[in-house]
Amino acid sequence: MNAPTTDQLPVVVVGAGPIGLAAAAHLIERGIEPLVLEAGPSAGTAVRAWAHVRLFSPWAEVTDPAAEKLLAPTGWTRPDGAAYPTGGDWAERYLQPLADVLGDRVRYSATVTGVARAGRDRIVDSGRDEQPFTVHIQRADGLEERITARAVIDASGTWSIPSPMGADGLPALGEKAAAERISYRVPDLHDPAVRARYAGKRTAVVGSGASAFTALALLADLARKEDGTHTVWILRRGIGANTYGGGEADQLPARGALGLRAKAAVDAGHAGAATGFRTQAVERDGDQLVLVSEDGRRLDPVDEAIVLTGFRPDLSFLSEVRLGLDERLQAPTALAPLIDPNVHSCGTVYPHGVNELSHPEHGVYLVGMKSYGRAPTFLAMTGYEQVRSITAAIAGDQEAAERVELTLPESGVCGGAGLFDEPEAAQSGEGEGCCAAPATLHIGIGAPATTSGAC
Template sequence: MNAPANIELPVVVIGAGPIGLAAAAHLVDQGIEPLVLEAGPVAGSAVRDWSHVRLFSTWGEVVDPAAEKLLAPTGWVKPEEATYPTGGDWAEQYLQPLAAVLGERVRVGARVTGVSRAGRDRIVDADREQQPFTINILNADATEERITARAIIDASGTWSTPSPIGGDGLPALGEKVAVDRISYRIPDLKDPVVRARYTGKRTAVIGSGASAFTALAYLAELARETPGTRAVWILRRGISGSTFGGGTADQLPARGALGLAAKAAIDNGHADAVTGFRTSSVEKSGDQLVLVAEDGRRLDPVDEVIVLTGLRPDLSFLNELRLGLDERLQAPAELAPLI
């Protein structure tokens, strides 16, 4: 999103995660002044939420060249390229130093609550494309302000809006009522409180991607150590040759290993797979939950549910803009013009 006539204004980058900070580094490299607005208290706040999870890309693949160029004069040394960082490693050893180099160009505790064209709501056509952007910000101290930008890069990501249980994209009936037994994150089983939540329990894992594979692998390890721990893997589709990813043929070996670990959890009896199950409702049964499918099937009660069905962008703060988005993915249909 840009307004090319206002070259004296900064380019606002929303989000100080890996994409937002890399974008800022590229802008600096091109002689363009960025202003990064991060809603969290530190750079990489969302990444730190999954600090216990290991990436399936190596250090050599997750450091942006422009960012590395900016970091090099500070004496920063890239970790061993062939090793795999955790989210915590990535945040502490790369994102935080990069934010520090960018200095006052990065503001934390600054949540963007609205974006529009100056003096033009989404209905007004006159001179629309020539107007700069106005951005409303809610600061951590609850004060509000408005700034003006020549262009905006939305790198806010999807972490804050996980997809619900419901097979139709809507929350399942009863999902919100049962929220105390439902998690939308990969559990950190090294945390004693989290570990106790799943130890000796029957846990449903809903999802079919790398996050679900990781959760299944974690729970299988816990099951090997603690009898009575069990997982139920719920898939909306059937199991096929591609269900567990590329395995040893995967272009990202660590990702392939996750799929193999999930398969091992099933093969070794630490988890049961339920296929073709699209959840329509969640019912309470004493201290447990019962998942009910659209076709009327009812699963045996579970103690906990981990929902890893993907993440969605939050577009609410962009309502006053005219966005060309793919109707299925809600992602930009084409690249913005060069600034």
């Protein structure tokens, strides 16, 4: 039997989150077979980890058109487009049904451990572009497997690697030793055990993006009900006109409302701010923690710390393919100038696709929140446009690949270099990365779920 040609091989999609599943839908629409590899046990595993957080984009902006076409014959009906889903809603009412339609094209508990050109490490030039990719996976039963693919779309997000408290990008001294009193996620205060952890306690919230806004707002709500609850907000910069985002000028009203809710928490005295504080060390004071700044300042002891300073991409399994990444953001080289928070702060990045997302290794693409590297403010709509363009290019339809089919909402916060001197200052959240990651925020729109700045 003859071996299949490269064009007959599937396109491997890493991650069964919103962008990965949308990529699979677009591939099917193009007549190309996808194979989605998900490390977790279900669709949207990362999104389910922040199920309690409400997105700041409505349903109309977090479902993909190609995915809806796949779902329509099943009797699926898109929820009210003007309503705001939680992460749990998104996973149960859209992501899992979509994965179910894809059937055995989605494999769960399949962790990708490596991607390479068949028979070629990253050094070898000879015959490289003619070789398919080999994708190495580890299954839940511990066995290893090799899959051959024509292309690889990595939509694995950044949720698994939160950034540390240390201002230099590394863990602060003592941060790892104090791990039992430090969380890197927005707390679910509907969970009695989690609520007990923060009720009547003094908590430090480190970060200045949407996730931090969410935590400030939630802890302020708790402070109104539980005496002794207080938050210390740790910012690496000062508080200025744009600290709380675009407010009423934000074209995503829930996102703007989140910043205003965080401001209300500070104005009401439920949170006090420590500005210009770049954490160098975490020291013990009995059962409490003392945060120490690079300039020697020591804060009063806190019982808990919530570190919401952004996320980072896991590039370890891509070490044998040739990526073109910006040295600062770890985003594709052509995309980085458009999203660099050192240069601009606009919540809107013009829609982009295969041209900005290509690498020296033809046929490998980072999409979704992972494509942004360490940069913030990612929206699900952006990821859907990315995979529409990339799948068109894989199918050989360059005209469609280069066509722009998306208009993004403005954040209401735009300016030149220096408006945000910390990447997390503009952070949004995608839960998978989208909107990501998760920098999710809660604004009290609709149901009383935790609103975060996700998507």
